[in-house]
Amino acid sequence: MTNFFDLLLSPFRYVVSWILMAFHELFTRIGLDPNSGWTWALSIIFLVLLIRTALIPVFVKQIKAQRAMQALQPDLRKLQAKYKGKKDQLSQQAMIAEQRQLFKKHKTNPLSSCLPMLVQMPFFFALFTVLNNASKASANNDGVGALSADHIRSFDASSIFGARLSDTFLNTLNSGSPSAAVIIVAVVMILAMTASQFITQKQIMSKNMTKEALEGPFMQQQKIMLYILPLVFGIGGINFPIGVLIYWTATNLWTLGQQFYVIRNNPTPGSEAERELNVRRAAKGLPPFGQKKVDEAAAEAVVEAPKTQRVQPQRKNRKKK
Amino acid sequence: MKKDSKPRTGLIWFLIDIPRNLIIGFLMVYRKIVSPIYGDVCRYFPSCSAYGLEAVTVHGVIKGIGLTIWRVLRCNPFSHGGIDYVPDGRRIWPEGKTPKIMVMNHPPIPADEDAADAARGA
Numbered sequence: 001m002t003n004f005f006d007l008l009l010s011p012f013r014y015v016v017s018w019i020l021m022a023f024h025e026l027f028t029r030i031g032l033d034p035n036s037g038w039t040w041a042l043s044i045i046f047l048v049l050l051i052r053t054a055l056i057p058v059f060v061k062q063i064k065a066q067r068a069m070q071a072l073q074p075d076l077r078k079l080q081a082k083y084k085g086k087k088d089q090l091s092q093q094a095m096i097a098e099q100r101q102l103f104k105k106h107k108t109n110p111l112s113s114c115l116p117m118l119v120q121m122p123f124f125f126a127l128f129t130v131l132n133n134a135s136k137a138s139a140n141n142d143g144v145g146a147l148s149a150d151h152i153r154s155f156d157a158s159s160i161f162g163a164r165l166s167d168t169f170l171n172t173l174n175s176g177s178p179s180a181a182v183i184i185v186a187v188v189m190i191l192a193m194t195a196s197q198f199i200t201q202k203q204i205m206s207k208n209m210t211k212e213a214l215e216g217p218f219m220q221q222q223k224i225m226l227y228i229l230p231l232v233f234g235i236g237g238i239n240f241p242i243g244v245l246i247y248w249t250a251t252n253l254w255t256l257g258q259q260f261y262v263i264r265n266n267p268t269p270g271s272e273a274e275r276e277l278n279v280r281r282a283a284k285g286l287p288p289f290g291q292k293k294v295d296e297a298a299a300e301a302v303v304e305a306p307k308t309q310r311v312q313p314q315r316k317n318r319k320k321k
Numbered sequence: 322m323k324k325d326s327k328p329r330t331g332l333i334w335f336l337i338d339i340p341r342n343l344i345i346g347f348l349m350v351y352r353k354i355v356s357p358i359y360g361d362v363c364r365y366f367p368s369c370s371a372y373g374l375e376a377v378t379v380h381g382v383i384k385g386i387g388l389t390i391w392r393v394l395r396c397n398p399f400s401h402g403g404i405d406y407v408p409d410g411r412r413i414w415p416e417g418k419t420p421k422i423m424v425m426n427h428p429p430i431p432a433d434e435d436a437a438d439a440a441r442g443a
Contacts, residue, residue: 104403
């Protein structure tokens with residue numbers, strides 16, 4: 001079974017190690033010390049940036065779908081009215097079914113599907129095996145994937161703040177001569193990635209969900225998970241090499257930033273974030289989010305009623321914005 | 322599809338169903354623990370994990386897993402989603418022992434009151 005899993009991962013391992021090698025080569029060429037842990041850490045961070053950048057089209061598509069949701073609002077409200085007060089599981093299931101049908105009918109779907117996450121998983125596992133095997137491969141004078149034996153030796157020996165990138169919290173603790181640097185760096189990273197994960201989740205729940213969703217049946221479970229998940233990651237984190245923690249922290253920070261951007265600029269209709277956005281827009285004299293056309297029509301109606309000349313230029317100004 | 326004449330019970334079916342039940346157990350745990358972390362992201366109804374659970378329950382491990390992989394691949398940011406039920410299987414269950422997932426995945430959808438609304442509005 002392990003072998004089968006390994007076989008499945010091997011192409012990903014090759015890709016990941018090749019990218020790491022390429023970035024490492026690039027940073028070495030521009031003058032960074034090839035044996036420094038910082039050069040390797042930077043290579044890992046750029047691997048994250050590359051993967052997440054490749055996923056941007058998916059993310060943009062999602063934002064567009066979220067915008068298109070505005071058009072669906074009347075239908076969605078009708079659906080909510082239809083199932084108002086029907087809290088039993090079967091009714092909820094029927095509502096979800098009807099909602100999915102509605103998205104299909106309008107050819108827009110704000111849900112991300114699990115593919116974006118699924119795509120990242122083999123890369124994460126591959127990186128994990130590459131970094132996790134580095135110590136053993138270094139001892140055997142082997143290469144891993146596209147990384148030569150020299151690369152692996154360099155990586156295995158490299159460190160940031162005195163903590164070796166290939167070391168794990170648990171390993172150093174059980175090694176007889178624990179390295180304080182590894183423990184401190186690992187703990188800081190675990191805290192950073194747990195915090196970013198927690199903030200991302202919390203941000204969505206406190207700002208970007210509708211009142212209906214907040215009262216929905218999944219909410220209680222989600223609330224529990226909000227507190228359990230960081231715990232799980234924290235415990236998992238002590239088993240991961242520092243290099244993997246760098247990867248994970250970087251990807252969590254990217255998610256946090258992306259989430260922040262979406263919530264600020266494309267909030268879910270009916271959420272707290274949308275209300276805040278509209279307050280900001282009102283302060284700038286802009287119509288509520290997604291209601292540009294309606295408001296212009298309303299403004300025109302107001303403008304035309306008094307039929308004075310002074311109002312006319314104001315409307316032109318508005319149009320330019 | 323032609324249905325079985327009686328439910329699949331007894332020792333032989335119990336043994337044959339061991340792999341199926343292991344996968345069912347795994348999917349149930351996944352749906353209890355991982356799905357809530359993931360949140361409501363599936364573009365289809367039933368969601369991919371609910372589809373997988375029903376598919377393995379109804380069609381067994383090999384066909385069920387095949388159907389599920391095909392569904393997960395179809396559930397991507399470029400598909401439109403919608404309602405997509407698991408195809409019917411041969412299996413039948415004793416009275417009152419229909420698996421919960423079968424019930425949850427096939428909720429009766431109440432008729433729209435749109436027509437009535439329109440009549441009232443007009």
